[in-house]
Amino acid sequence: MRAAVVGAGSAAFGFSVTREALAYPAKTGPSPYGSLLPADANGIMLPSGFTSRVIARSTQTVAGTGYVWHSAPDGGACFADGTGWIYVSNSEISGSGGASAIRFDANATITGAYRILSGTNRNCAGGATPWNTWISCEEVDTGYCWETDPTGVKPAVRRAAMGRFNHEAAACDPVRKVVYLTEDKTDGGFYRFVPTVWGDLSAGTLQVLKNDLTWATVPDPDGSPTTTRKQVSGMKVFNGGEGAYYRNDKCYFTTKGDNKVWVYDAAANTLQTVYDDDLTSNPPLTGVDNITADAHVGDLFVAEDGGNMEICVITPTDVVAPFLRVTGQSASELCGVAFNPAGNRLYFSSQRGTTGSSSGGITYEVTGPFRTGL
Template structure:
């Protein structure tokens, strides 16, 4: 039986099998019931400033806003704040690195900085923020420039950030002077050390997010493709695993996941269902002639999925999100979000959570995107769907509760609209949650009685 929005509304709190129990579930009535049951922090209160609604006892600070001047003097804070990670800078200080998903039409580009710019014609990249022990912003500067559509990414065990380009634009298109569709490594403390070097062996495709196995050094990658053929789930086997900064430049092998007999993950509608998997070498990771998802993977084919997005390592495996699937766009079934878990020791793939097709996209809880681990062992999940936009928490026991709601209405009269959340991350001590409102680009720090 598939888990739908309607069944969640009927059941209230729900638990799922998995390394962390339930991973994600939606619906504001279910969320309020979970909060009353003790899993959450209570109802959200309207923010008189009209920016971020939070539970009682919580407060936020605006760290950065698109259009304001960068403290470095390099230009304005770029637009379209997306994936993000928080790093320990010592002495209670925190360093944030933040993606900017800028396309050719972006009004606020990442300023081109010498030594950090890959392609002068591309407008995306990363910025880094330095935070004092009391949470004040003490520095803000460019960390990577001249890249395109920097969506999400992931941190490495050696404390760098892997920034992912969600595009396959070639030189000569969209204002680009060089090919795009790569992963770039960023040292948030010393960005000049990593520069702007594409990790070409990790493939050229519409990257979304990555997660690094801290024991084996394998890098898992999601491909965000919403037009058929849909994206693939990859693993990159570095020649120098866990070798620290620069080790990924040494090359390696790129493989794609195949579930024998399953052409598309959307066809699975039974949470808890497990499958053996195979890893198939990618014929041409550079996609010199043919995009990878179009390439010939042999008689067994390859397994696709629409809108593969969030990806993170937790427990003994990697979790990744398919944000939605739609029959009208070529998927074999409809859903409003799946969360999968891959266990590398057993080479098994398991569906943990499924939404839709009965989900109402006007209610919160559809289209999960970025995810991170919470201090209490549960999850924080960014929503990227229709209507109001939320950050939800999910306890290890499966209770769902609202954490934040975007109150900044960017729509027109009679047509309210709220930007998605992205880049959710906790400070190293677990006392502060950082999150971006994609539009207008805003970075928040949220403090309160987080359970640890």
């Protein structure tokens, strides 16, 4: 168990979202969706049966709306909206980032687009809450978390109690009533915010994971004059925290500095390596970034920042393989992976598109026979 850290006297094998698996960690193997076909008209290589469409381009009006899509699209999530849904996307622009949203009806027709957060700084990733808000995180040393309304009705609110540091992603754990937070620094921490009242992020306690897998309170969440990651002795260090996703007592998160996918099992209090490119032959996944999972069998989908511009799938049987590849955009990165509520449409962005510039971002939708477990 060379990549495992085990706490509370218990151990687990395999990462599986839905059940325990035998392989550990994930190894290169055949995709459950089959091999990739030649690139389609949008330059995306997909498995048989899947199609793509462009739903928005940075600096251009979203089709059917009067709204100009933001530059440098990054982390995203979907929210149910009556019979349709809303896709929310961050903007990783310095000094004027924020977040926008696109509304879809039951037939996936775009019916609106609008701004939900303005005037913030390098909004990179974030996370959805069980009460249907979007936590948008600022990726700067003095960054905050902002709680936003995907419908655009309520104004965004800064949540200072969640700490001021180089925020990346957030993932809510409704069982323990905490929000896990990643930090994009080479010596970053893995945090959890414990709200005083679940469902209200205005007050609470910021904690950080230690090497012995205990949680220690961060004395000064404001991070001044001492940064949060330097305040607790014995803090477990993670090399460049990126995306995070919670399901079934487990928080999955990625670290770009060592190209790993981790899982913190809150019920068992264990920390394990789901994927490590050093521990498999011909590793398909490099430049790990945003992460999500499908709603049915528990496949993880991990976007690449770099590599060969793929979104890779990691199955519950611990196989890692490419799901799609974007061609002709080597100066970009993939981000914002999120399924619609039904789990039959996958959204993601290429942050700099074909131009290699923040103004060239492209946001896509992929449809097809995603696995249902039936």
